Amino acid sequence: MKTNTSLAYDIPGKFEETRFEKxxxxxxxxxxxxxxxxxxxxxxxxxxxxxxxxxxxxxxxxxxxxxxxxxxxxxxxxxxxxxxxxxxxxxxxxxxxxxxxxxxxxxxxxxxxxxxxxxxxxxxxxxxxxxxxxxxxxxxxxxxxxxxxxxxxxxxxxxxxxxxxxxxxxxxxxxxxxxxxxxxxxxxxxxxxxxxxxxxxxxxxxxxxxxxxxxxxxxxxxxxxxxxxxxxxxxxxxxxxxxxxxxxxxxxxxxxxxxxxxxxxxxxxxxFETPWLVGGCTWTQELKSKAIVWLCKETKQSILKLTDRDYNNNGMSDLLAQEGSAYDLNINMFNVLQHTITGWPGGKPNTDDSHRPERATPAQKRVILFSPHPDDDVISMGGTFSKLIKQGHDVHVVYQTSGNIAVTDDEALKFAEVAKDFLGDAETQINFKAVIDFLNSKSENQIDSLEVRRLKGLIRRRESYAATRYIGLKDENTHFLDLPFYETGQVKKNPLGPEDIAIVKDIIAKIKPHQVFAAGDLADPHGTHEVCLNAIFAAMKELKPEKYMDDCWLWLYRGAWHEWDIHEIDMAVPLSPSEVLLKRSAILYHQSQKDRVMFQGNDSREFWVRAEDRNKNTAILYDDLGLAEYEAIEAFKRFDY
The missing domain is CATH 3.40.50.1360 (Rossmann fold)
Known part of the structure; x- marks a missing residue:
């Protein structure tokens, strides 16, 4: 291995290189x-x-x-x-x-x-x-x-x-x-x-x-x-x-x-992926979970079928020696995963919640579902969203950005032309003729005018209303923040600023939630998810001294790019076949994002296909590990802010 001779990079010992790295x-x-x-x-x-x-x-x-x-x-x-x-x-x-x-x-x-x-x-x-x-x-x-x-x-x-x-x-x-x-x-x-x-x-x-x-x-x-x-x-x-x-x-x-x-x-x-193959490990509960799930995949066996030999032959003999037997390890891990599964994402009333991911009380919770773009809510947790409403919780969805940059010029032109034809010469808030003229003469890399950006934002907004109504949410519980950092008219956004954090802080303070769901997927190609999540972290940190925050839990969902690994999941919400179809229909209300995904990252599939496949694959993994078989599962990780 070659080593650098320039400025020293002083990193903690856990980051030292291994024999695998060249x-x-x-x-x-x-x-x-x-x-x-x-x-x-x-x-x-x-x-x-x-x-x-x-x-x-x-x-x-x-x-x-x-x-x-x-x-x-x-x-x-x-x-x-x-x-x-x-x-x-x-x-x-x-x-x-x-x-x-x-x-x-x-x-x-x-x-x-x-x-x-x-x-x-x-x-x-x-x-x-x-x-x-x-x-x-x-x-x-x-x-x-x-x-x-x-x-x-x-x-x-x-x-x-x-x-x-x-x-x-x-x-x-x-x-x-x-x-x-x-x-x-x-x-x-x-x-x-x-x-x-x-x-x-x-x-x-x-x-x-x-x-x-x-x-x-x-x-x-x-x-x-x-x-x-x-x-x-x-x-x-x-x-x-x-x-x-x-x-x-x-x-x-x-x-x-x-x-x-x-x-x-x-x-x-x-x-990082399999440290037990490198050397001795400090076996935290999280690392145990990760290793045992990996071992199941490696041996193609369910948890309760793993043997002492399986552990010894795959670099985990020290864990086996520490715990005593494969039987004890297997039972404990099975119970850990079993306790993540719930059909009551807001907590099940009047039940023992000691082995459930969410609290039983209060029975009706105030819930904020933050969505970085005007479709991440239904893409990432449409089934859970629906369950929370049906189970009587006071759910609020909060769209953090307008999403206007993801609307194509053709889509905006279509809406402008329809509106102009319908309205004739009536005075309107948007000058549709100006919008049409701009889009028809727009030069390469020209930033959209404010009128065009407003129209594109309204397209995303109305699609969001259609989707949330289909899910069953009241219009008054749908909020649009239009955070300033996003409103550049370009793919490149401004850094997160105090005004963004203050806006997020105000909506949390207004609702005083028992649960907050937020996008924890940082693989968004242009970083909007990360900025939106940092705004939530900063707002919740500032609000932490408030009494109502003592009873507020933060749950992170993953977006359209990656799912939580099984060992990372703290709450797994099963979906029935009908709930999968409901989720698909809600996503498809976002018509401007269908067929031509502008910010697809490294996956060419449409968002509804990605979401559906991801949820079904999570259910298959739970099934392969020996737990119950479900049609699909939406996954969440609890975060201590």
């Missing part, structure tokens, strides 16, 4: 912590070069991964006096063809996040030119390589990683000796970029990229990856064999490369 890597609690450390290393390098009157040659990346690094470098420039006068930068890549003025260009990105805010000399900024004539491209790429060499080579290369394992735009099949060149983008890469371009048809099919050999010649490399959706490729990159099928694995050959990860992107590494 790259030096460190894991932080979140991307903010990791990004600050990376920015500090870059700043230290810049200053050390300045002290020796030398240029500092940086290889820079784009995408979501390095944004917080650039923000921290800008802060250090403005507040700590960090100067970039000696920095020469070379960007990894650029779409082709692509003008510099295009909002999706990497030229635009780098100036938006970094270059416009620091004192780097314009002549020292090098970004591949997406406007070079095709017949001149080969020579252009040769010259780009030569310019890097004349600058003294890359002192530091910052990287992200794509789901295909690409670094830069070196897609699967890229050779270790490849240099700067034009390349055809993988379909998965274009799918991942499609939401930024308002559809895959608008994503360029080619790009200019530094080659693998160009990157490997860097004196120092730091690759960053954040989020659950990067976990699978990170495991393949760090623990897999070197292969052009995953170009990032070529970094295993570098003597000074570090992977900087958060807990989510590192979650599938062996030391």
């Amino acid at each position: 790259n030096h890597n460190v894991i932080f609690e979140n991307s903010v912590q990791g990004s600050k450390i990376v920015a500090q290393e870059i700043a230290e390098l810049i200053r050390s070069k300045q002290a020796n009157n030398e240029s500092c040659v940086l290889g820079l990346a784009t995408g979501s991964s390095p944004i917080k690094v650039y923000e921290e470098l800008v802060r250090m420039h403005k507040e700590d006096g960090l100067s970039f006068y000696n920095v020469i930068s070379f960007n990894l890549d650029e779409y082709y063809p692509m003008t510099k003025e295009n909002r999706q260009s990497y030229h635009y990105f780098m100036h938006q996040y970094l270059f416009n805010h620091i004192d780097i000399k314009p002549e020292n900024v090098n970004i591949p030119d997406g406007t070079v004539a095709i017949e001149e491209l080969n020579q252009y790429c040769v010259d780009y390589e030569l310019k890097i060499k004349q600058a003294g080579g890359l002192d530091f290369q910052l990287l992200g990683i794509g789901r295909t394992g690409h670094v830069g735009f070196n897609e699967p099949g890229s050779h270790i000796n490849s240099g700067t060149r034009i390349i055809t983008l993988d379909h998965i890469t274009r799918v991942d970029a499609s939401s930024d371009f308002n559809g895959i048809d608008n994503v360029p099919k080619r790009a200019i990229t530094m080659g693998v050999s160009t990157i490997l010649r860097s004196k120092r490399i730091v690759l960053m990856a954040w989020g659950q959706n990067k976990a699978s490729i990170i495991k393949r990159t760090i623990q897999g064999e070197i292969s052009s099928d995953v170009p990032a694995t070529f970094l295993q050959n570098h003597t000074n490369a570090t992977f900087v990860l958060d807990q989510f992107s590192a979650s599938e590494l062996t030391r």
Whole structure:
């Protein structure tokens, strides 16, 4: 294994590497912590070069991964006096063809996040030119390589990683000796970029990229990856064999490369996924549950059929020795899972609740169901939503954002034209003629006008009313927050602000809930779920001194991308076949999101299909473990705020 010789990353011992890992890597609690450390290393390098009157040659990346690094470098420039006068930068890549003025260009990105805010000399900024004539491209790429060499080579290369394992735009099949060149983008890469371009048809099919050999010649490399959706490729990159099928694995050959990860992107590494295969464990209840569920899957047996030999042969002999016998382990685990199952998500009145996930009292609870977008409620917990209403609880659904960015121009135009035809020349709140004119003349990457955004938000709002009415909720219990952070008209949102938190805090204080359900799925491709969840955490923390918060429980559901693992589930709510159909129908009321999912992440299926398959798969897992067989199960995890 290669180890870095640059800035030390002081991480607790539990993050030490194992024999399974072939790259030096460190894991932080979140991307903010990791990004600050990376920015500090870059700043230290810049200053050390300045002290020796030398240029500092940086290889820079784009995408979501390095944004917080650039923000921290800008802060250090403005507040700590960090100067970039000696920095020469070379960007990894650029779409082709692509003008510099295009909002999706990497030229635009780098100036938006970094270059416009620091004192780097314009002549020292090098970004591949997406406007070079095709017949001149080969020579252009040769010259780009030569310019890097004349600058003294890359002192530091910052990287992200794509789901295909690409670094830069070196897609699967890229050779270790490849240099700067034009390349055809993988379909998965274009799918991942499609939401930024308002559809895959608008994503360029080619790009200019530094080659693998160009990157490997860097004196120092730091690759960053954040989020659950990067976990699978990170495991393949760090623990897999070197292969052009995953170009990032070529970094295993570098003597000074570090992977900087958060807990989510590192979650599938062996030391986190199955730590009992690495060495001795401290067997908490959560780890026991995780290990026994894994053992059932590994041996294809239900819990109560596991034997002493099964535990001994699969790295869990110390757990067996600690507990005494497979019989005791199996019974305890069976009971833990059995006690998560309930058809009464608000608690069952007049019953012993000592082995139930929710309290029996009060019998009728006030409930807030927070939904980041105007469909996450029914997608993620439509069946539970319906049960809570039918079982007499005072349920309030709270939509945190307008969701307008996810309505296509075609859908908005259709509604505007119908409204204009219906209303004639009547005065209305929305100038539909202006909306139609705007949409018909809208240029590439142009931000929607306020009128268009209002219309798109109203489309999502009316779809939400239709869905909640179908579920059985009263209109007065449906609330729309339209949190300000979201209202940029762009995929890129503003940071969470005090005004957002205050709005969430006010709705909680008004309802004084006994239960709060919130989206705990952080795999949302553009981070809206995470921002909305952080707003809830911040609001509930501020409200914690209030007496009514003593009796308020927070339950997290997962969205359209990932489900809780079985060992993480604290409440499993079974759904009957008719409840599955009810949930499907409620989701389908969100017609603007049907057929063309704008922010689908790494799953091309429609949201109702994903939700249904996920719920049915959870039920199958419970059945395989030897518990009752259900049509579908919605899962929740309790969170102590």
